Amino acid sequence: MQSNQTPPAFTVSELNNEVKSLLESSFRIIQVEGELSNFVRPGSGHWYFTLKDSGAQVRCAMFKNRNHYLNYQPKNGDKVRVRAKVSLYPGRGDYQLICDYMEDAGIGSLQQAYEALKLQLQRQGLFDQSHKKTLPLQPKRLGIITSPTGAAVHDILTVLQRRFPSLPVNIYPARVQGNEATDEIVAAIETANSHNTCDVLIVGRGGGSLEDLWCFNEARVAEAIFNSRIPVISAVGHETDVSIADFVADVRAPTPSAAAEIISPDQAHLQLRLQQLHNRLQHNMQQKLSRYQEKLRWISNRLKHPGDKLNEHAQRLDDLELRLSKAMQQAVTTRQDKLQQLQQRQQRCLQQPRISALQQKVNELGHRLEQLSLQYQARQQLRLQAIAGRLNGVSPLATLERGYAITERPDGKVIQQVKAVNPGEEIHIRLQDGRIRSQVTEVIPDLL
Incomplete structure (x- = not known):
């Protein structure tokens, strides 16, 4: 006789727990190598990521009490090797690896x-x-x-x-x-x-x-x-x-x-900026309007009766006339002084060329005088040489140089005739190179 009782149904939680127990009991601790992706690190400190290769992927978790001891800081694209146990997350029914160790295994293919x-x-x-x-x-x-x-x-x-x-x-x-x-x-x-x-x-x-x-x-x-x-x-x-x-x-x-x-x-920012510009424009216009009103009041206070204004203008006209007359007189005096100065400067300027010409002439005459003086001195030198030559020709000294002698008394008077001396007198005989003192022993006149 067949029973009509159906086997009891699993709840989803019961099924997931059974599968979890089956997976955890069927696999020991294993090592898996793959490329790291979808790596997240929430505030709890746990790590959640995916390991993948060219054909498949698997979800992984590494809790804070295990990743805390790693010196390696993983990132997406890394090729890693993990030590893990196979498990299942009952809340989603996802099969996953619970990792207790991870090490770098090189760069993943996608990252490369x-x-x-x-x-x-x-x-x-x-x-x-x-x-x-x-x-x-x-x-x-x-x-x-x-x-x-x-x-x-x-x-x-x-x-x-x-x-x-x-x-x-x-x-x-x-x-x-x-x-x-x-x-x-x-x-x-x-x-x-x-x-x-x-x-x-x-x-x-x-x-x-x-x-x-x-x-x-x-x-x-x-x-x-x-x-x-x-x-x-x-x-x-x-x-x-x-x-x-x-x-x-x-x-x-x-x-x-x-x-x-x-x-x-940002539309809100633009609207705020537009409002600020509008406020600034309004404020500036208000300030400008206030300044114009103040200026209008000041001009209104300055307005006077036309007669008073005419009298003020007439008085100012007289004052200007006096100032103009005085200024013109001063201007005339100044112009006269300046004219006199210019005339003096003109006179000096007119004399200057004449002085310069005279100075040039003096310089020329001085130069000519110097030339004439040198010429005259040269002529006189030649003349002196000629006279000296002539004097030397008639000089007694020249006679002495030719071998003759001059007889003189001791007082230097020249003896020209033998009768001018007597025997026993002292005479001096002058030669070219000196004098001879001698005594007359005999006087012999020439016979005609």
Whole structure:
């Protein structure tokens, strides 16, 4: 006889607990190697992440009491090796690894590809600051390239609605994850440039793992952003996510919401600024009006009776006439003095050429006198030489030089005749080189 009783049903919690016990009892402590992604570190200090390879992934947890002892600080893209036990999180029914140790096992394949492409594009100059285009101060139309159903477009539109709702927006839909994402993002950028209706583009999506964001690390997307004639803001993932698109774009925003804030003027701020300018204008106009009123009162107080004003003008006219007469007299006196000075200067100027001419003539005469004096002195020198020659010819000394002698008395008187001396007298005989003192012994006159 068959029983109609059905086996008891498990509750979901019972099922998950059974599976958890089965998994934990079936596996001992194991080591697993893979690439780290989706790494989060909440305030509790626990670590939650995903290990993956090219074909699969598994959720992992490492609690604070275990990760506290690690010197290694993991990050997305790292290739790691963990020691763990297999378990299941009953709350979600997710199979997971509970890790008690982790060590670096090298760089993951995606991270390696990311670093290689980054270096290649950097060498090609796609990151150079000189190629960055300036964003418009107040855009006329904004283009958004992202998934039309994702959180990013919602965040951007929410910020625009709050800050500047009058800014027109064009949405160019594109997948931002998966195999088709790269082609669609490139096509959307090219379409926006061909339409040429937007003056700035936001390209991006919400947060995710490195593989989720991988389409923004593709060379084709980087080249499309670089070649865009429209300035591009890259808004990919969270603030800690950095993609190749961030390096190529003209401006990088940490989040899609931040991109919307960068490009949109704050309407509330503009209204406040407008109100401040209005208040300043009103205050300045009031101050200027008050100054004009005060000036009008001052001018009104200065107004007098026309007769009094005429008398004042007449008196001022007389005063000006006296001052003019005195000034003219002083001017005439000054002009006369100046004329006299000019005449004296003219007289000196007229005499100056004559003095200069006379001085020049004196100089010329002095020069001529000096020349004539030298000539006269030369002539007299020649004449003196001639006379000296003549005197020397008739000089007794010249006679002496020819061998003759001169007989003189002791007083120097020349004896010309023998009869002028007597025997026994002293005589001097003068020769060329001296005198001879002698005594006359006999006087013999010549016979005729």
